[in-house]
Amino acid sequence: MEYFLTEQQKTIKSLARRIAEERILPVRAALDEAEEFPWDIVKDLANADMFRVFLPEEYEGLGGGCLDLCLVVEELSRICSAVAVTYAASALGGLRLLEYGTEEQKRKYLPDIARGKRLAAFALTEATAGSDAGAIKTTANRVKGGYILNGTKQFITNGGEAEIYTVIALTNKGRGARGASAFLVEKDTPGFSFGRKEKKMGIRASSTRELVFEDCLVPEENMIGREGTGFIMTMRVLDCSRPGVGAQAVGLAQGALEAAVDYAQQRIQFEHPIISIQAIQHMLADMATQVEAARLLVYAAARTIDSGAKSFTEESAMAKVFASDTAMRVTTDAVQIFGGVGYMRDYPIEKMMRDAKITQIYEGTNQVLRNAIASELRKRRARRE
Numbered sequence: 001m002e003y004f005l006t007e008q009q010k011t012i013k014s015l016a017r018r019i020a021e022e023r024i025l026p027v028r029a030a031l032d033e034a035e036e037f038p039w040d041i042v043k044d045l046a047n048a049d050m051f052r053v054f055l056p057e058e059y060e061g062l063g064g065g066c067l068d069l070c071l072v073v074e075e076l077s078r079i080c081s082a083v084a085v086t087y088a089a090s091a092l093g094g095l096r097l098l099e100y101g102t103e104e105q106k107r108k109y110l111p112d113i114a115r116g117k118r119l120a121a122f123a124l125t126e127a128t129a130g131s132d133a134g135a136i137k138t139t140a141n142r143v144k145g146g147y148i149l150n151g152t153k154q155f156i157t158n159g160g161e162a163e164i165y166t167v168i169a170l171t172n173k174g175r176g177a178r179g180a181s182a183f184l185v186e187k188d189t190p191g192f193s194f195g196r197k198e199k200k201m202g203i204r205a206s207s208t209r210e211l212v213f214e215d216c217l218v219p220e221e222n223m224i225g226r227e228g229t230g231f232i233m234t235m236r237v238l239d240c241s242r243p244g245v246g247a248q249a250v251g252l253a254q255g256a257l258e259a260a261v262d263y264a265q266q267r268i269q270f271e272h273p274i275i276s277i278q279a280i281q282h283m284l285a286d287m288a289t290q291v292e293a294a295r296l297l298v299y300a301a302a303r304t305i306d307s308g309a310k311s312f313t314e315e316s317a318m319a320k321v322f323a324s325d326t327a328m329r330v331t332t333d334a335v336q337i338f339g340g341v342g343y344m345r346d347y348p349i350e351k352m353m354r355d356a357k358i359t360q361i362y363e364g365t366n367q368v369l370r371n372a373i374a375s376e377l378r379k380r381r382a383r384r385e
């Protein structure tokens with residue numbers, strides 16, 4: 001399949017693949033088993049300029065965009081989705097700054113994110129506010145010189161490891177989602193600490209943690225965008241980042257497909273490799289077709305974003321939903337092709353199936369995103385009337 005990538009994008013993709021195969025592959029099972037944060041690999045990615053790919057040159061980036069980021073995420077996820085999400089979550093933490101930060105904020109934080117010197121994270125979810133993100137309770141009360149944050153964020157990727165956090169909090173409680181604002185909070189800010197570290201089904205080497213704010217004073221220059229626009233900006237930033245989850249899903253599905261083809265070629269039953277059985281061939285053919293379709297949708301959504309289009313909610317949601325459903329289906333079928341050993345931890349395929357599930361859940365569950373796609377369809381129909 002021809003993806004019409006630029007020379008720079010091809011170079012980025014092949015470099016990410018090389019790092020994944022040489023540096024991540026030998027340690028992925030151990031990292032998963034120990035639930036150990038992949039700091040050594042983060043450093044390798046930083047040294048290879050991977051954190052720079054989506055940022056503009058004036059902030060020490062390489063001047064690429066969403067597609068460049070997706071290519072790296074896909075290649076990392078082909079080998080290990082936990083590393084891919086660690087990398088992608090830092091980009092998500094930096095995205096809001098890039099889109100809505102002041103020049104001063106961008107100059108202060110983006111070069112460090114580009115160098116991979118400091119990881120970033122994005123904190124919206126709370127115990128009582130998941131899909132219903134407008135129900136957040138964390139408050140940010142205005143005081144002289146800044147805002148005092150109080151509340152607890154749940155399930156934050158890179159929590160405890162990142163040094164720069166974009167946090168959504170209510171500056172006007174009475175206004176619900178319209179009273180939310182975004183803040184940059186640095187790791188060592190007094191009143192900011194880390195709570196429960198989650199023990200997960202998959203992506204176990206990534207960190208998922210609570211953020212706790214207790215009378216945490218954040219200077220007013222750390223507000224991103226205007227007061228009260230936190231929720232609207234969040235929806236836009238998530239539209240930009242969802243193709244990244246799609247890319248994570250595509251990488252996973254690609255890795256599982258390759259492993260299944262290899263295994264089907266090697267495994268002998270009834271005196272022949274199982275790949276000679278038509279039932280297996282058809283499974284592999286369907287898996288390969290679905291992976292290509294998912295990849296094309298993810299790349300198309302990313303290109304729409306990079307084109308400077310005003311709105312891309314639908315494209316972005318479709319890419320994430322389709323690719324993550326594909327990853328779940330393809331990794332499950334790959335386990336089936338491996339038979340009994342596919343269920344054992346000695347082979348990488350059960351990890352891929354465990355890792356795939358989360359892509360249907362975070363950054364908007366697939367049900368919620370189907371609501372968003374349907375809502376766009378209804379709006380389009382109303383415009384035709």
Ligand SMILES: Cc1cc2nc3c(=O)[nH]c(=O)nc-3n(C[C@H](O)[C@H](O)[C@H](O)COP(=O)(O)OP(=O)(O)OC[C@H]3O[C@@H](n4cnc5c(N)ncnc54)[C@H](O)[C@@H]3O)c2cc1C
Pocket residue numbers: 089121122123124125129130131132154155156157158200208358361362363364365366367368371
């Ligand atoms: C590993 C991991 C990492 C995460 N990382 C981050 C992060 O870095 N930052 C962050 O802010 N958050 C993060 N999250 C949170 C994640 O985005 C939420 O878990 C997700 O949005 C779903 O919210 P919930 O878990 O509260 O599920 P709920 O909202 O309680 O949903 C439960 C079920 O109800 C369904 N449902 C709810 N409302 C509707 C509806 N209106 N229509 C149809 N179905 C509906 C859901 O689809 C789901 O099946 C992470 C979560 C996990 C598990």
